[in-house]
Amino acid sequence: MTGYMIRRVFMGLIVIIIVTILVFLLIRLLPGDPLLMYLTQQQFRDTLYDPAQLAQLQARFGLDKPLPMQYISWIADMFRGDFGESISLQEPVSKLILDRMPVTLHLSIIGAIFATVFGIGFGIICALRRATWLDTVLTFMANIGITIPSFWAAILLIYLFGLKLGWVPIGGYTSPFDDLWLNTRQIVLPVFCLSLFGLAANTRLTRSCMLEVIAQDYVRTAWAKGLKERVIVLRHIIKNGLIPIVANMAFLVAGLFGGSVIIETLFNIRGVGRLLTTAILGQDYMIVQTSTLLFVVLITFSNIAVDISYGWLDPRIRYD
């Protein structure tokens, strides 16, 4: 087990290194010069930019050095806690992200809990009540859930609960420490929309895994031994049927961070997702590279955690 854990962590670190290279190259090699954009925004569009000023800016952001040197100094700076400065907002990127990260994490964690608890719950109900109307309805809803565009679900819910019924505000985010009730009402819709896909995917996955386990010989043996239904379901079916769901957790995390880009923009929430969207549209690449990297590194860590717990749950995996 220790060897397996060390291998997984090592692989994860390699993935993180590759990811830093990918992010770095994507931003440097694709067209679109952020400094030029910055200069033309600063001065008016009809005046030509000053080449000397451009060179000065390039030196300030370290863009005049060759690519490998830029990469190394970028990594070295990050280890010192220096993530660069936003070109358009003129603020340190670390401050911008630190301000917004708690918001994104708050939404994502509640979304993850919601998607896991209800997704697994619905999946178990479907599998145990297979081919009843309850199964049909829940499975159909799950099929809709993996299909519906999150932004459209958000707009439908805003229209119904925000505009028509007026039960919840249609956007914004207040810290739960300032006003817990307002915060709860503000995050109900965003969290639901964020977790909708994961919830539906979990329901479908749990249902099919449980159905597979229910057909196993040891489950029949458990029935034949005369065990109570509750014991069979909890000890024999759920415990074994949930292993693939754990493996799916990393996708859930990736989906939540990916969704935050759209949902935070739509609900006007000051989180990292919206910061990233505005930065990409405004080509503020210091923000783009740091927040993308942050998301991807968090996803990789959750991948490692999932792999390790997976190996612990199912010993066969360790010897792959």
Next chain:
Amino acid sequence: MADSSKSGAQLNDAIGLDVPLKKYSEFRRTVSVFFGRPLPVVGLVIITIFIIITIFGPWMAPYDPIIDMDVMNSLAHPSSEHLLGTDELGRDTLSRLIYGARTSLFIGIVVIGVSTAIGVFLGLVAANSTGALHHIIMRITDGLMAFPAIILALLIAGLLGGGLQNIIIALTVGMVAPVVRITCGMALSVKENEYVTAARAMGAGNLNIMLSEILPNCFAPILVMMTMGIGSTILAEAGLSFLGVGITPPTPVWGRMVNDGYKYLLTNPELSFAPGLAVMLVVFGFNMMGDGLRDALDPRLRGVV
């Protein structure tokens, strides 16, 4: 058997079997499983209608989606003149929806075609090479898989700028990695089969084995992945154009239509509702068809469904 001169018919009589032995067709079985359940058929019907709309759209649309601006009638509610109403420039929503279908399907097919070709090639190469090449391909795949698809596409599209070609590139990059991983995994497990050893014993080379033994046996999961992939590409493209990265206006695209209509949610909700519903129906169609294909093609489920 004592009398070896007995014909097949006599043998049938002897064992009491009067049903003529039918030739077993795998294709026929797959088709009957696929059509045996309602949801895959619903999916197929939706996709067929969608394809008909994309082909015959210009003859079906009542107005031109871009130049027919009925300014006097802007933000009109649904009426017999404009079945789904008009947007803020007086353009007919139904016509824009019909033309938007073309963009969606075109992007979906091109992105999935290109990414499957690249992904299958790289996956087969990775499965058949040992050492450095295998690790380089698979580790870069791992790296790409760690990005949420929408963020990777947004990043590339944002840096390349809008336009059809750039959106296709951005979405393709994100779609390649899962194809590589699944093809490589499939190919590695297919390689363990006896018929591959047999082919090798008969003197078949690496390339020959890859193309005529391994690739055909990876076909089913790749087909399922392509079907579902078109759906998720259409969904991702809608997300990108919703955020304002994507096909440049005035070309009608569903995601942007949802966003444009969002401003008028209180007065004209149909402007946002209609294109979003279109995205959902089409993606639902591809997902259900993919589900049906997977169940029909999976040999482990033979006889179960």
